[in-house]
Amino acid sequence: MMEKMIFGRYIPVDSPLHKMDSRAKLLTIIIFIAIVFFANNVITYSLLGLFTLLAILSSNIPIKFLFNGLKFLFWIILFTFLLHIFFTKEGDIIFKLGFITIYEYGLRQAIFISLRFFFLILVTSLLTLTTTPIEITDGIESLLKPLKKVKFPVHELALMMSIALRFIPTLMDETDKIMKAQMARGVDFSEGSLKERASAVVPLLIPLFINAFKRAEELATAMEARGYRGGEGRTKYRLLKWGKIDTIVMLLLLLVTVLLILFRS
Amino acid sequence: MVKEIVQFKDVSFKYEKGAPYALDHVNFSVYEGEWLAIVGHNGSGKSTIAKLMNGLIFPQAGSISVDGREIAEETVWDVRDMVGMVFQNPDNQFVGTTVQDDVAFGLENHGIPREDMVARVHDSLKKVKMNEFLDQEPHHLSGGQKQRVAIASVLALRPKIIILDEATSMLDPRGRSEVLDTVRELKSNNNLTIISITHDLEEAVKADRLLVMNRGTVYREGTPSDIFLMDEELMKLGLDIPFTQKLIKRMREQGFHVPEEILQEDKLVDYVWRLTQEI
Numbered sequence: 078m079m080e081k082m083i084f085g086r087y088i089p090v091d092s093p094l095h096k097m098d099s100r101a102k103l104l105t106i107i108i109f110i111a112i113v114f115f116a117n118n119v120i121t122y123s124l125l126g127l128f129t130l131l132a133i134l135s136s137n138i139p140i141k142f143l144f145n146g147l148k149f150l151f152w153i154i155l156f157t158f159l160l161h162i163f164f165t166k167e168g169d170i171i172f173k174l175g176f177i178t179i180y181e182y183g184l185r186q187a188i189f190i191s192l193r194f195f196f197l198i199l200v201t202s203l204l205t206l207t208t209t210p211i212e213i214t215d216g217i218e219s220l221l222k223p224l225k226k227v228k229f230p231v232h233e234l235a236l237m238m239s240i241a242l243r244f245i246p247t248l249m250d251e252t253d254k255i256m257k258a259q260m261a262r263g264v265d266f267s268e269g270s271l272k273e274r275a276s277a278v279v280p281l282l283i284p285l286f287i288n289a290f291k292r293a294e295e296l297a298t299a300m301e302a303r304g305y306r307g308g309e310g311r312t313k314y315r316l317l318k319w320g321k322i323d324t325i326v327m328l329l330l331l332l333v334t335v336l337l338i339l340f341r342s
Numbered sequence: 343m344v345k346e347i348v349q350f351k352d353v354s355f356k357y358e359k360g361a362p363y364a365l366d367h368v369n370f371s372v373y374e375g376e377w378l379a380i381v382g383h384n385g386s387g388k389s390t391i392a393k394l395m396n397g398l399i400f401p402q403a404g405s406i407s408v409d410g411r412e413i414a415e416e417t418v419w420d421v422r423d424m425v426g427m428v429f430q431n432p433d434n435q436f437v438g439t440t441v442q443d444d445v446a447f448g449l450e451n452h453g454i455p456r457e458d459m460v461a462r463v464h465d466s467l468k469k470v471k472m473n474e475f476l477d478q479e480p481h482h483l484s485g486g487q488k489q490r491v492a493i494a495s496v497l498a499l500r501p502k503i504i505i506l507d508e509a510t511s512m513l514d515p516r517g518r519s520e521v522l523d524t525v526r527e528l529k530s531n532n533n534l535t536i537i538s539i540t541h542d543l544e545e546a547v548k549a550d551r552l553l554v555m556n557r558g559t560v561y562r563e564g565t566p567s568d569i570f571l572m573d574e575e576l577m578k579l580g581l582d583i584p585f586t587q588k589l590i591k592r593m594r595e596q597g598f599h600v601p602e603e604i605l606q607e608d609k610l611v612d613y614v615w616r617l618t619q620e621i
Binding site for chain 2: 291314
């Protein structure tokens with residue numbers, strides 16, 4: 078199941094979206110999330126749909142692959158769809174069968190809210206699919222830079238993020254190893270009541286935590302030995318480049334926003 | 343006269359008040375361009391020496407100087423520029439998300455301009471033969487490869503001294519020889535001083551000089567051939583002698599007069615070959 082799930086993974090293919098600056102992508106997503114809520118009629122929703130479709134097409138990620146990977150999220154959409162359709166009681170009745178009554182406004186609302194979800198999930202997952210974690214970190218650091226003026230520790234946050242990202246696979250491996258080691262000693266992780274399962278996690282969590290502390294200490298020593306003294310006076314190896322495509326995307330997004338505001342009813 | 347690059351003068355150190363001394367009045371020098379191996383059992387104070395040399399901890403008594411500069415709070419960053427350290431665990435010293443980010447980390451800390459940085463990253467990765475792994479993530483690399491990246495990131499800072507703090511102890515035999523060969527090649531090409539801390543005496547045979555630590559004191563100092571003559575005494579210190587040494591010892595017991603300067607396998611092979619010629 079884990080192999081099929083693509084939410085939060087990075088797919089290295091060559092595409093215009095992959096080449097975009099991570100700052101532009103982050104900004105696009107923030108703005109997109111905001112304007113999704115402006116849409117309230119057919120024209121505005123099709124506008125958003127067009128934008129989403131364009132984004133997917135320019136990511137060069139096979140649509141089938143994308144939908145397969147996001148399958149489990151569509152269940153959530155279906156759930157909200159059903160909630161809306163059955164519990165909104167406004168407008169004309171369009172369908173009635175036994176205790177099920179569907180109202181016109183309910184159907185409308187259900188379709189629109191689901192579409193909203195659908196667009197949001199697609200666009201946000203495109204971010205992680207086309208951007209490496211380190212690029213996202215760099216982008217966030219760069220976008221948060223103005224906050225330095227109010228003494229927000231931007232560099233520290235970015236460093237913590239990149240170290241956290243770098244250690245995810247290492248800690249996953251370790252979890253797996255500890256789990257197998259404890260299973261070899263007779264700990265059962267997959268059976269028993271809720272309480273038994275919860276207590277089975279203890280021999281997994283404690284060594285994991287202790288090891289994490291040890292790792293942190295060793296890493297700090299190694300960083301210090303390599304001359305790390307905090308954010309002051311550091312240069313950056315990674316370079317963010319704002320290209321033509323980034324400007325085009327931002328302009329396109331601006332156009333969509335303006336049209337959305339104009340056409341919303 | 344060879345220059346002394348590191349000097350320990352009467353250094354004492356303990357980790358906590360009331361605890362026994364981890365190092366007790368230690369005196370020794372390291373000379374420029376040599377390969378010094380510090381050996382000893384667990385808890386003999388080897389790793390403490392490494393940390394003291396880099397100013398990660400400070401001694402309670404005595405003084406340490408690196409390239410003529412005494413280590414103190416004010417000079418510690420200059421000293422760290424001169425001394426690079428490779429630690430034991432390949433995973434826990436990898437800071438960057440990818441190989442090139444990790445090598446660049448030290449350079450970023452020193453405020454090196456970007457163009458310079460790119461050249462240095464590529465150069466030092468080439469020197470450890472890891473230049474094809476630029477964008478590789480650490481969890482895809484083997485232990486030996488990670489240690490070579492660690493060496494590259496130390497190398498990029500152009501230190502005069504590289505300390506290997508049990509850098510090969512978590513590696514398999516192949517990874518170990520890969521790393522040691524890399525270090526040896528770098529040493530001869532860049533005029534580096536290498537201080538390797540180890541309890542693997544096979545590794546120590548190839549050093550220029552050995553320092554045997556026991557319970558926080560320098561027990562013995564000398565060339566590998568001097569040290570391996572100690573034989574039984576070494577075993578008592580909790581150290582094992584290398585295979586070649588054991589073989590030579592057995593041969594001597596059988597009545598062969600193996601010369602004392604023979605330490606390594608290839609020389610022993612030569613000697614045995616000459617012996618068979620005589621017969």
